[in-house]
Amino acid sequence: MKNRSNFSSKLGFVLAAAGSAVGLGNIWRFPYLAAQYGGGTFLLIYLILAVTFGFTLMIAEIALGRKTGVSAIVAFKSLDKRFGFLGVLAVIVPVIIFPYYSVIGGWVVKYFAVFVSGGVQASAGDTYFTDFISSTTEPICWFLLFLAMAAIVVLFGVEKGIEKVSKIMMPILVVLTIIISVYGLTLDGAMEGLVYYIKPHMADVSAKTILAAMGQLFYSMSLAMGIMITYGSYMKKDNNLESSVRQIELFDTGIAFLAGLMIIPAVFAFSGGDRSALSAGPGLMFMTLPKVFASMRFGGAIGTIFFVLVFFAALTSAISLMETIVSVFMDKFGWKRRFTGIFVFILAAVMGIPSSLGFGALGFISWNGMSILDIMDFASNSVLMPIVAFFTCIFVGFIIKPKAIADEVKASDGTFTGEKMFNVMIKWIAPIFLVLILASSVASGLGWFKL
Ligand code: PHE
Secondary structure, three states: OOOOOOOOOHHHHHHHHHHHHOOHHHHHHHHHHHHHOOEHHHHHHHHHHHHHHHHHHHHHHHHHHHHHOOOHHHHHHHHOHHHHHHHHHHHHHHHHHHHHHHHHHHHHHHHHHHHHOOOHHHHOOOOHHHHHHHOOHHHHHHHHHHHHHHHHHHHOOHHHHHHHHHHHHHHHHHHHHHHHHHHHHOOOOHHHHHHHHHOEOHHHOOHHHHHHHHHHHHHHOOOOOOHHHHHHHOOOOOOOHHHHHHHHHHHHHHHHHHHHHHHHHHHHHHHOOOHHHHHOOHHHHHHHHHHHHHHOOOHHHHHHHHHHHHHHHHHHHHHHHHHHHHHHHHHHHOOOHHHHHHHHHHHHHHHHHHHHHOOOOOOOOOEOOEOHHHHHHHHHHHHHHHHHHHHHHHHHHHHOOHHHHHHHHOOOOOOOOOHHHHHHHHHHHHHHHHHHHHHHHHHHHOOOOOO
């Protein structure tokens, strides 16, 4: 495709893709899953899955994007007409996620604003968070602000917007994460938490652990929603695809691990070793942590740094969601970036407002105990993503054949070290696991059993 924009360098590509991958999922979800499912054993299982399953799917998506040079909606169809539906499904995922992800992004900006203006004690109040999210206009204003920031970056385009922002934000994010984890480890009682996080607990490990790790891996690496296809379409042919994927995975897993170091020892120190404090879900970040910061020396400053880094993580992920949607409309209808960006901004604003109101004015709408935001999350992550990933495996494994991907991987320097594993994973192992993930996450979402 002519005039397609590009990342200017491999580093730019890797940081932008890592920017997409490193997000809220790494910071609040990974730590509490690890704590809940066996500490060191979960870490080990996650790592093994990342270098096999995650590697395979990420290679496939980036290679598909680079090979076709277009976003998901056109990519599948251009290789086989019958698979046009897969492109459409893949694109529905970011369309659903982007609005509600930005609602949470808005909460992060609000907490940053509160911390930076010295509100650490107030934010630790028992009803502070619930009062905030159940109000009507305030969360919507923060949501629109967050959305506008993502939109501005996307309007600047791939190289001047996304690449530039990622090159600045991602290194800062790493440094801030290290600062907070080191500080957290110096707190009284933190060592016990560290041991709990890292030491294997075989008793907490079960089949569910593997499924939980796998589900997390998916979401965390931004797979199965066309993002990596889109970013791959902006990648230059002479950049090494395989080593890029390894670097993105290392980045994503490294930050997830550090997030655990940042949060678990501090929460342990605060709660006197009560591990139930860790399983508070979204409440962990917005309710438990502010209390932890309020009780710390320099808590206001540490909390401010924390919310800056969460903001960077969330913004770069939101940018990748928006870019994916924008590139689809541009490819499909031949629209200009500026017009498409504004269109998608308005679309997401309209779609996100119900998710925000779902905690207050629209609180009466719920399904199986889930709020509007949770329903969006369930539909996209638990249902659509495994379906898209499954069909992607079938598409690559049996329709275009793994060799088509391998050739694309080899386009830069002729090598593909993981090729043998890739072939087996994509045809057999990954599809089987994906069916299991789908079955178990749907069953647990519908309340048939608790995962
Ligand atoms: N990968 C991101 C995270 O870990 C989440 C995300 C999912 C971002 C989908 C963009 C798209 O939080």
